Each structure stands twice: as C-alpha cells, then as structure tokens.
Amino acid sequence: MALQLARGAVTAHGTIGPMSDESSPRPAYDSAFLRACRREPVPHTPVWFMRQAGRALPEYRKLREGTAMLDSCMRPDMVTEITLQPVRRLGVDAAIFFSDIVVPLKAIGVDLDIVPGVGPVVAEPFRTARDLDRLPVLTPEHVPYITEAVRALVGELGATPLIGFAGAPFTLASYLVEGGPSRNHARTKALMYGEPELWSQLLDRLADITLAFLRVQIDAGASAVQLFDSWVGALPAQDYRAFVQPHSARVLAGVGDVPRIHFGVGTGELLHDMGAAGADVVGVDWRVPLDEAVRRIGPGKALQGNLDPTLVFAPDDVVRRKVHEVLVAGKAAEGHVFNLGHGVLPETDPDVLARIVDLVHAGV
Ligand code: CP3
Numbered sequence: 001m002a003l004q005l006a007r008g009a010v011t012a013h014g015t016i017g018p019m020s021d022e023s024s025p026r027p028a029y030d031s032a033f034l035r036a037c038r039r040e041p042v043p044h045t046p047v048w049f050m051r052q053a054g055r056a057l058p059e060y061r062k063l064r065e066g067t068a069m070l071d072s073c074m075r076p077d078m079v080t081e082i083t084l085q086p087v088r089r090l091g092v093d094a095a096i097f098f099s100d101i102v103v104p105l106k107a108i109g110v111d112l113d114i115v116p117g118v119g120p121v122v123a124e125p126f127r128t129a130r131d132l133d134r135l136p137v138l139t140p141e142h143v144p145y146i147t148e149a150v151r152a153l154v155g156e157l158g159a160t161p162l163i164g165f166a167g168a169p170f171t172l173a174s175y176l177v178e179g180g181p182s183r184n185h186a187r188t189k190a191l192m193y194g195e196p197e198l199w200s201q202l203l204d205r206l207a208d209i210t211l212a213f214l215r216v217q218i219d220a221g222a223s224a225v226q227l228f229d230s231w232v233g234a235l236p237a238q239d240y241r242a243f244v245q246p247h248s249a250r251v252l253a254g255v256g257d258v259p260r261i262h263f264g265v266g267t268g269e270l271l272h273d274m275g276a277a278g279a280d281v282v283g284v285d286w287r288v289p290l291d292e293a294v295r296r297i298g299p300g301k302a303l304q305g306n307l308d309p310t311l312v313f314a315p316d317d318v319v320r321r322k323v324h325e326v327l328v329a330g331k332a333a334e335g336h337v338f339n340l341g342h343g344v345l346p347e348t349d350p351d352v353l354a355r356i357v358d359l360v361h362a363g364v
Pocket of ligand 1: 049050051052053054055064069096097098099100101102114115116117118119120165228230343
C-alpha cells in the first residue's frame with residue numbers, strides 16, 4: 001500500500017509535462033490515450049468504453065453480489081478491483097474510475113439511492129430555494145474513499161491512464177428536480193424556464209460540487225477527466241448557451257491541468273457549444289458521423305466516439321465494417337479516442353468488446 005500511495009503522489013497532475021520533476025517519470029503521460037487527447041501523433045487509435053466496468057462482465061456481477069451499488073462505490077477495495085477488471089479482460093487503453101455521478105451528492109448528505117434497473121432515485125426532489133440548503137460545498141473529507149481508491153488504482157495501473165469523471169450540472173439537476181430518471185425532463189425545464197434565478201443558483205451549487213469532486217480525483221492521480229452531461233441533449237442550443245454552458249464552463253476551467261472530455265447523448269445540435277465550454281475532447285454519440293462532428297465543432301479539439309452500442313449484437317462482419325467506418329471518419333479529427341456512442345449495454349458479450357479493441361488497435 002505504501003508503494004501505491006507513493007506512486008499516486010508522483011503521478012498526481014501527471015499530464016502537465018512529461019516529467020513531474022527532474023527524476024520521476026509519469027508513467028501514463030506518453031500513453032496513446034493521453035496523446036490523442038492532446039492531439040499528438042499516436043502509435044494506434046486508443047480505445048476505451050463508457051460503462052466498461054459493469055454488468056456486462058461476469059466477474060463484476062460476481063463481485064457485486066450482495067453489495068448495493070452505492071455501498072460498492074464507497075469501498076476502495078471494490079472500486080479498485082472493478083475498475084481494473086475491464087482493463088485486464090479487454091485490453092483497453094484507459095481505465096475509468098468506478099463510481100457514479102450521484103456519489104458526490106450522496107456524500108454531502110442528499111438522501112438518494114441507486115435502484116437496480118431504474119437508476120438514481122432522490123427521496124425528496126429539489127423544487128424551491130430552501131432546497132439549496134441541502135447542497136453544501138463538497139470537501140475532500142466527504143469522500144476519503146475516493147482519494148484512497150484513486151491512489152491505489154494509479155499505483156496498480158502504471159502506464160495505463162485513469163479517467164476520473166463527474167456528472168455535469170444540468171444532468172445532476174435533472175435527477176434532483178425530477179427525483180429520478182426522466183424521459184422528457186419536464187420539471188427540470190419548467191424550473192429552468194420558469195425560475196431562471198433559482199435555476200442559476202442550483203446549477204452554481206452543483207458546479208461547485210462537481211468541480212470539487214473532479215479535483216479530488218485529479219489531486220489523487222487521475223490523468224484525465226470526463227464530464228458527463230448525459231441528458232443535456234434535451235435542450236436547443238440557444239437555451240444550452242443561456243442556462244447551462246456557463247456552469248459547465250466553470251467546472252471545465254477548474255480542471256484545466258488534465259485533458260477534459262465532455263460528453264452527452266443526443267447532442268448533435270450542441271457539439272460546437274459543448275466544445276466551446278472548455279473541452280479538450282468532445283464526446284459524440286452514434287447519431288453524428290465523426291467527420292460531420294468535426295465540421296460542427298471546429299478546430300482545436302480531439303473527438304471521442306462513436307460506435308452505436310447496439311452494434312455489438314450484429315454479426316462479426318458488420319461489427320468490423322462499422323468499426324472501420326468510425327476509424328475512417330475519425331481521421332478527420334485532430335485526435336481520435338475510439339469509444340461507443342454511449343455506455344456498454346448490460347447484455348453485451350465482453351468477447352465482442354475485446355474483438356473491437358483488437359480491430360481498433362489493428363487500424364482495420
Ligand atoms: O463507465 C464506467 O465503467 C464507470 C462507471 C460509471 C457508472 N456510472 C457505474 C454504474 C459511470 C461513468 C457512471 C456515470 C453515470 N451514472 C451516468 C453518466 C453516463 C451515462 O450513462 O450517460 C449516469 C446518467 C448515471 C446515472 C445512473 N447510475 C444510471 C442511469 C444507472 C443505471 C441504472 C440501471 O440499473 O440500469 C446507474 C447505476 C450504475 N452506475 C450502474 C453502474 C455499473 C449499474 C448498477 C449495478 O451494476 O447494479
């Protein structure tokens with residue numbers, strides 16, 4: 001453990017320069033993943049999968065037996081093992097920290113749970129100014145298990161980068177205001193359009209929490225971060241710019257010492273503005289081909305994506321053709337990190353994911 005902690009300390013802020021000081025190399029700095037994020041030449045296109053740690057893996061299901069999702073997120077031994085499982089099995093170029101976007105809210109005392117097959121459910125939804133009092137500032141003392149798990153992981157991972165992550169203010173607000181998953185985010189939008197002042201205060205609080213949660217992960221050694229704004233595709237671009245972008249931009253500006261990936265689903269109309277919020281890498285879902293995404297986003301960004309997650313159920317030759325199409329379209333980008341257009345579906349055969357990794361690495 002002592003060794004792992006020491007290595008975690010060395011690799012904290014591991015991407016500012018190739019060396020953290022005169023003598024200690026940063027093992028992940030020259031990885032294909034971080035190079036692609038920085039839009040530098042790569043030996044092969046790097047690949048990882050959103051939700052690569054999870055129910056698609058039998059070893060995950062076994063380890064999680066009898067432990068509730070949020071409890072597992074607070075146990076550094078489980079977090080470390082679950083994060084490493086897909087790296088071992090699939091040969092991906094990066095690990096993503098095993099946690100959930102609602103963990104920081106739980107940590108500051110919001111009464112919520114993750115219900116299997118449903119998602120996050122909040123006991124008392126947020127609707128009025130008084131509810132702001134239930135969102136105190138997050139400090140590292142709220143999440144010691146995060147610091148411990150990231151440090152242990154960075155030691156275990158060596159040259160494989162660890163991606164930290166958090167939920168963006170809009171997506172977190174959606175869970176808090178709706179009280180759970182929502183198809184059309186009606187109450188969230190009603191608050192946004194109807195009480196813009198309260199909305200702004202709510203997103204401001206959430207931006208503070210998100211930023212603090214990402215800083216804990218970076219300070220413990222995460223070498224990139226992904227800000228998930230999964231549900232922001234519900235907004236038109238004009239309203240995204242007015243009601244959401246300034247808050248996401250403040251979060252992204254606060255973590256500028258590592259590459260920042262910004263992702264949402266159904267965000268074809270928002271890609272430019274999400275890049276302009278301060279991302280180094282814009283995550284694209286499967287609806288917009290990457291060469292078209294480059295046109296929408298403009299220069300100076302790397303792209304991440306965007307194989308349709310359902311394609312893993314197609315015949316092998318179709319998988320191969322579609323991986324090829326994504327790789328070809330990705331060449332239009334200044335940097336390309338291969339990924340799915342959204343998370344791995346629980347029914348996915350992990351062998352197909354491993355095959356995709358091989359195809360991407362071979363440059364098929
Ligand atoms: O990507 C990874 O491998 C890291 C782990 C990760 C989880 N959640 C673990 C998890 C990440 C990055 C997340 C982020 C997350 N959580 C997002 C943004 C990503 C996205 O999918 O858009 C969102 C919207 C959530 C909220 C959430 N938590 C949902 C919708 C669910 C699924 C509910 C269900 O059971 O279908 C969760 C629970 C959750 N988070 C699981 C995992 C592995 C499943 C819980 C289980 O295994 O019992």
